[in-house]
Amino acid sequence: MKILLVKPYTELRVARRLQESFLHLEPLELEIVAGGVPEDDDVRILDLSLEKKPKEIFESALRSFLPDMIGFSGYSTTAHIVKLLAENAKKILPRAVTLVGGIHATIAPEDYAHSSLDVIVRGEGGGVMGELARRYKSGEPLWFGGQVLSRRDPCFLTKARSAPPEYPPVNSIPLPRRDLVDRKRYFCVWTHSETRSLPTLFPRVASMRTSLGCVFTCSFCVIHHLMGGKYLQRSPEDVVREISGIQEEHIYFVDDEMFLNIPRVTRIAGLLKEQGIRKRYISWARSDTIVKHPEVFELWKSVGLDVVYVGLESVDESRLAEYSKRTSVEINRRAVQILKSLNIMLHAAYIVHPDFTAGDFRRLEEEIRAITPAEITFTVLSPSPGTRFWQDNKQRFICDPYRYYDCMHTILPAFLPLRRFYRHFGRLTSLALRANPLRVNRIRVPFTDFVRAVAGGTRYIFSLYTIYKDYRKP
Ligand code: B12
Ligand code: SF4
Structure with missing residues (x-):
């Protein structure tokens, strides 16, 4: 089939500008799903997020491949697009x-x-495709258990309203079929350099997952709702085996929180060292983990950890408490210092609360100056479907929350008029781009990459300043 x-x-x-x-x-989720498709079936991946004319490309793929x-x-950001595409496919x-x-x-x-x-x-898809393909061929109903649902099932609503299904043991999840995508189209801007120059600012990047879930319960985050607070970890040997088979030199770890189990990540780094595997990595980590275990980050630096994304979230103690972050402004400051002292690039992620006043924006601007040089990004606090935060705010949404859910368009009422809110938001990002280590440290990059970065940054900032206009669109 x-x-x-x-x-x-x-x-x-x-x-779109971000991408x-x-x-x-790369669409790692679909590569893993494809990894579970039986060998005698013909499976293809179509990444429409890469395309300038996605609707046309989709239609032509349907007509030429004729999939069964x-x-x-x-993500929730694209839920309405999925429905449009499915409608088209059925036609x-x-x-x-x-x-x-x-x-x-x-x-x-x-x-x-x-x-x-x-x-x-629902849940992990790597294991279900084999069973779905078998059922399709034998003509059995396609839905089964609490994981694969259909609105034709009389129990649909009960199943849909119950908690997400348990994730299977990690060692049963297939490896991603990385061969199914055009690998040269995936990249990540890489601003860390050990020298004064970089051969490329946009290296090809592979994504990889070493663990799923998180034991923390930050109020804005969907992960603990998704996985019921479980933290599933692949063994160090399994992780290193996959890394060694990846052709790209640069790897982005897409774990929610990779560094929660210190012995595990220590062992992974040890194995990378033993086996002489030398690649460059980006990962997320919590600030308290960095503060408690600087030695682990030092070890990881020695095996190629270039950039660490840290959800610093706020410069206000009360906001950190409101987000149930279980860190503090002081811990965040120490984490920033540790990463700097280890020469690991900090990527600081902050949350802009819709309640922000001009004064709150100014305080974040001061913080940018304090942590420069660093990569710094901002998202607007947005309740995700499936969280208590969403349930509690359902009556307050100022727009169709699915259509605008990208953590950039506020879906909650803002304290400032939207135009002013986004003037401040655009300015923050523009200051953040100026705090970028490449600029501050005057790192040389190829001229074409420089032009691409400046043009991309300018377009991105412009789209932020003018976000408020999107709300007027039908
Ligand atoms: C890496 C990452 C990114 C990357 C992009 C990754 C990509 N390839 O597009 C970057 C940094 C760019 C990013 C951006 C954003 N992200 Co993001 N991101 C993640 C992160 C950390 C990992 C995603 C990942 O690759 N997971 C690994 C894959 C293998 O797991 P998976 O997607 O769950 O797929 C499995 C199952 O879901 C299932 N499955 C998935 N698809 C299918 C399809 C079929 C047919 C089947 C059968 C099964 C199946 O099987 C898969 C295989 O295991 C997640 C956290 C998380 N746990 O998902 C947040 C997350 C997905 N991001 C989120 C958000 C909000 C965003 C942004 C909207 C906002 C922002 N600025 O951060 C933007 C939007 C970008 C966009 N292009 O639309 C939210 C989404 C919440 C929601 N309700 O949808 C998450 C969950 C973070 C969070 N804590 O809330 N993100
Ligand atoms: S934000 Fe990070 S630490 Fe907090 S619950 Fe989500 S994944 Fe865990």
Whole structure:
């Protein structure tokens, strides 16, 4: 049988600019799903997020490949696009089975009870494709258990309203089929350099997952709702085996929190050293982990950890408490210092609260100056579907929350008028780009990369300043 796995495109300009200018990661989720497809079936991946004319490319792929099954992925940001694509698919290939999986399907399956979607897969998708293919061939109903749902199932609503299913043991999850995508199209801006120059600012990057879930319960985050607080970890040997097989030199770890189990990450670094594997890495880590275990980051630096993304979130103690972050302003400051002393690039992620006053924006601006040089990014506090935060704020949304959910468009009422709010927000990001280590440390990069970075940055900032106009669109 023929299976087409589709990553949807995004309509929101800011999200598109982010992908064009700074990073575009491979569709690891679909590669893992494809890894579970039996060998005698023909599986392909279509990443529409890369395309300038995604609708046309999708239609032509359907007509030429004629898949029996079309599987969509997606975050909440693209849920409405998945429905549009599925509708289109049913018009062109009425007999093809359409299914959807991913974060949004897992936490908000009811939202996908749509006439063009036959099956909704919750949770880990790597293990289910074999069973779905078997059922398709034998003509059995495609839905089963609490994981694979269909609105035709009389128990659909009960199942959809129950907690997401348990994730399977990590060693049963197939390896990603990295061969199914055009690898040269995925990159991440890489600003760390050991010398005064960089051969490229936009290296090809592979994504990799060494663990799933997180034991913390930050109020803005969906992960603990998604995985019921579980933290599933691949063994160090398994992780290093996968790293050694990756062709790219640069790797982005997409774990929610990779460094929670110190003996595990220590062993991974040890194995990388023993086996002489030399690559460059980006990972997320909590500030308290960095403060408690600077030695682990020193070790990881020695095996190639270049950049650490840290959710510093706020410069206010009361906000950190409101977010249940379980860190403090002091811990954040110490983490920043430790990373600097280890020559690991800090990527600081802050949350802009819709309640921000001009004074709050100014305080963040001061913080940018204090932590320069660093990569610094901002998102707007946005409740994710599937969280208590979402339930509590349901009545307050100022727009269709699914359509605007990109953590850049506020979906909650802002204290400042939107135009002013985004003037401040754009200014913050513009200051942050100036705090970038390449600029501050005068690192030489190829001229074409320099031009690309400046043009991309300018377009991105412009799209932020003008976000408020998006709300007027029908
Ligand atoms: C890496 C990452 C990114 C990368 C991009 C990754 C990419 N390839 O597009 C970057 C940094 C650019 C990014 C940006 C954003 N991100 Co992000 N990101 C992540 C992170 C940390 C890991 C995602 C990942 O690769 N996971 C690994 C894959 C293998 O797991 P998976 O997607 O869950 O897929 C499995 C199952 O869901 C299922 N499955 C998935 N698809 C399908 C399809 C089928 C057919 C089937 C059967 C099964 C199936 O099987 C898969 C295999 O294991 C997650 C956290 C998380 N745990 O997901 C946040 C997360 C997905 N991001 C989130 C958000 C909000 C964003 C942004 C909107 C906001 C922002 N500025 O951060 C932007 C939007 C970007 C965009 N282009 O639209 C939220 C999404 C919440 C939601 N309700 O959707 C998450 C969950 C973070 C969080 N803590 O809340 N992100
Ligand atoms: S924000 Fe990070 S630390 Fe907090 S719950 Fe989410 S994944 Fe865990």
